[in-house]
Amino acid sequence: MNPVTEGLPDSFWGIPVPGPVALASGTCGFGLELDAMGLLEDVALVFSKAVTPEPRDGNAPPRIHDTGYGLLNSIGLANPGLDRVLSEVLPAAAGLSRPLVLNVACESVSSFGSTVAALEAGGSHAGYEVNVSCPNVEAGGMAFGVDPAAVASVTRAVRLETRRPITVKLTPNGGDMVSAAKAAEDSGADAVTVCNTFLGMKLDWRTGRPVLARGVGGYSSPALLPLVVARVWQVGRAVRIPVIASGGVWEPGDVLELLAAGASLVQVGTGLLRRPSLPSELAAGIRELLCGT
Amino acid sequence: MSSSGPVDSDARVIACIPADEGIFRIALEAPRIASACRPGQFAMLEPSPGAFPVSRRPLTFSSCDPEAGSVTFLFDVAGAGTSILSRSVEGDSVRILGPLGRGWETAPGRWLMVAGGLGIAGFPFLLSTADEAVVMAGTRTGRGTSCCPPGTVLATEDGSVGMRGLVTGLLEDVEWDSFDSIAVCGPSAMMRAVVARTPPRVLGRVQVSMESRMGCGWGVCGGCPVPSSRGGFMSCCKDGPVFRACDVDWERIS
Numbered sequence: 001m002n003p004v005t006e007g008l009p010d011s012f013w014g015i016p017v018p019g020p021v022a023l024a025s026g027t028c029g030f031g032l033e034l035d036a037m038g039l040l041e042d043v044a045l046v047f048s049k050a051v052t053p054e055p056r057d058g059n060a061p062p063r064i065h066d067t068g069y070g071l072l073n074s075i076g077l078a079n080p081g082l083d084r085v086l087s088e089v090l091p092a093a094a095g096l097s098r099p100l101v102l103n104v105a106c107e108s109v110s111s112f113g114s115t116v117a118a119l120e121a122g123g124s125h126a127g128y129e130v131n132v133s134c135p136n137v138e139a140g141g142m143a144f145g146v147d148p149a150a151v152a153s154v155t156r157a158v159r160l161e162t163r164r165p166i167t168v169k170l171t172p173n174g175g176d177m178v179s180a181a182k183a184a185e186d187s188g189a190d191a192v193t194v195c196n197t198f199l200g201m202k203l204d205w206r207t208g209r210p211v212l213a214r215g216v217g218g219y220s221s222p223a224l225l226p227l228v229v230a231r232v233w234q235v236g237r238a239v240r241i242p243v244i245a246s247g248g249v250w251e252p253g254d255v256l257e258l259l260a261a262g263a264s265l266v267q268v269g270t271g272l273l274r275r276p277s278l279p280s281e282l283a284a285g286i287r288e289l290l291c292g293t
Numbered sequence: 294m295s296s297s298g299p300v301d302s303d304a305r306v307i308a309c310i311p312a313d314e315g316i317f318r319i320a321l322e323a324p325r326i327a328s329a330c331r332p333g334q335f336a337m338l339e340p341s342p343g344a345f346p347v348s349r350r351p352l353t354f355s356s357c358d359p360e361a362g363s364v365t366f367l368f369d370v371a372g373a374g375t376s377i378l379s380r381s382v383e384g385d386s387v388r389i390l391g392p393l394g395r396g397w398e399t400a401p402g403r404w405l406m407v408a409g410g411l412g413i414a415g416f417p418f419l420l421s422t423a424d425e426a427v428v429m430a431g432t433r434t435g436r437g438t439s440c441c442p443p444g445t446v447l448a449t450e451d452g453s454v455g456m457r458g459l460v461t462g463l464l465e466d467v468e469w470d471s472f473d474s475i476a477v478c479g480p481s482a483m484m485r486a487v488v489a490r491t492p493p494r495v496l497g498r499v500q501v502s503m504e505s506r507m508g509c510g511w512g513v514c515g516g517c518p519v520p521s522s523r524g525g526f527m528s529c530c531k532d533g534p535v536f537r538a539c540d541v542d543w544e545r546i547s
Contacts, residue, residue, distance in 0.1 A: 026514070026515070027509070027513060027514060028513055029512065029513040033511055033512050033513055036298050037298045037299065037301075037511075038298075049513075049515075055525075057518075057524075057525040057526055058515055058518060058526065061505070061517075061518050061526075062506055063506075063515065063516050063517075063518065064506050064507070064508045064514070064516035064517070065506065066346050066347055066348045066374070066506075067347075068345055068346040068347070068372075068373045068374075069345060069346075069347065070347055071347050071348055071508065073508065073514070073516060075514065075515040075516065078515045078518070078526070221347060222344045222347070223344075250344055270347060270348075273348065273508050273509040273513070273514050274339070274347065274348055274349055274509075275301065275339075275388070276301060276390070276509075276511060277301050
């Protein structure tokens with residue numbers, strides 16, 4: 001779709017949205033902090049931090065490094081785990097002013113199914129983002145995402161447990177993303193998220209040691225926008241389900257460019273960490289840009 | 294935006310001047326933040342409105358003047374972000390998000406404040422709320438000692454100012470029981486050493502302001518974990534940056 005000729009989306013998955021800007025998993029918690037600041041008004045959907053079956057402390061520090069041009073992170077899916085998400089987080093998030101999509105990460109196909117089955121019992125969340133692309137954990141994570149057959153198995157396992165919409169968050173780190181996207185579509189996904197962070201590393205040349213405790217991390221940066229545009233373009237031409245773009249968005253024009261590349265929704269992440277008011281700033285900027293066309 | 298939460302706004306630079314070698318003091322006009330911030334809290338400052346560097350820098354409030362609507366910060370030029378910030382001039386605009394985090398639990402009585410390096414940055418603000426206080430500071434060289442409040446008891450590793458040695462050396466003659474509250478701020482290893490020197494009977498009165506790299510500063514990214522004595526991690530930006538010393542697992546502090 002071209003936002004210049006066709007206008008902006010006003011709904012996604014049948015949910016009315018104020019615009020195309022959504023919040024990327026891992027950069028907004030469960031939306032509560034932003035809602036408390038009154039900053040969800042221009043947000044289409046909130047994609048939660050990853051929920052795992054067991055609580056996870058996350059990786060050893062240091063977990064984050066700003067290279068100047070981008071951000072390296074190695075959080076390691078730190079989260080309170082399924083039980084506390086059900087008993088504490090989802091009740092607290094029930095009054096969220098925008099719909100919540102739960103990001104789910106597991107170490108096995110069957111665990112994806114059972115975790116989503118458990119989450120079905122609680123909450124009024126709008127859907128799921130199936131995380132097969134985290135670069136910061138040993139087991140599971142992007143090991144699933146690089147293999148289309150594994151993407152298909154995970155997607156089917158989740159599909160069997162829920163009628164809520166599902167998007168599958170893909171990895172740019174190896175494998176063929178177009179094949180992985182097709183596998184997700186053929187297995188019942190309602191969208192694909194393109195994509196997670198790029199595997200990166202920073203070394204201190206004086207010591208030869210990595211600056212992040214785990215060594216490698218996920219890299220995000222406004223400089224990566226063309227890499228995301230290319231992948232959204234390629235995937236968008238190969239599947240009929242919507243593409244949710246994620247990565248590299250900094251300015252209003254970046255959102256419109258990703259829509260022009262074929263995205264139906266555009267997540268912001270690293271830019272949001274820097275400016276919690278980014279969604280509202282983007283919405284105002286987009287109105288201004290389209291007004292002039 | 295709710296009145297109780299942090300405010301993100303463009304603040305006018307009142308002044309940005311060198312305070313010591315490679316150390317700057319920046320004063321910003323930020324009335325809403327100045328009327329809300331507490332000692333020990335911090336703000337995220339955007340060095341540049343452009344995309345470089347991609348994240349903000351966390352700085353603790355060094356002083357606050359609610360009537361003038363201004364706040365000041367003291368910072369080391371440690372990298373690209375603080376280097377850009379140090380070149381700010383009067384009239385520039387700096388985006389600032391704050392106040393953030395939990396500050397010092399202020400209490401009546403006598404305070405002991407122990408700083409390492411630029412850990413002294415936030416003590417003038419805390420000092421302004423204290424009935425009575427003794428301030429001790431340790432630095433590697435004389436650099437930074439001019440940023441210390443008047444009357445600070447000093448130790449330098451090179452002996453150029455005050456006692457030669459580490460700040461822990463200054464603690465040897467401290468009458469611990471004469472202090473109602475003890476505040477410690479500096480590099481992690483320094484704070485661990487100070488906590489190790491503290492007699493167990495007064496450990497409950499010790500608060501520490503932890504330092505960490507931060508991705509967001511407002512509690513969502515998980516980038517600033519502080520090891521908890523109950524296992525797992527706390528979040529430096531949300532649960533801290535000021536913690537009770539007994540809540541931190543010092544064994545896991547590197």
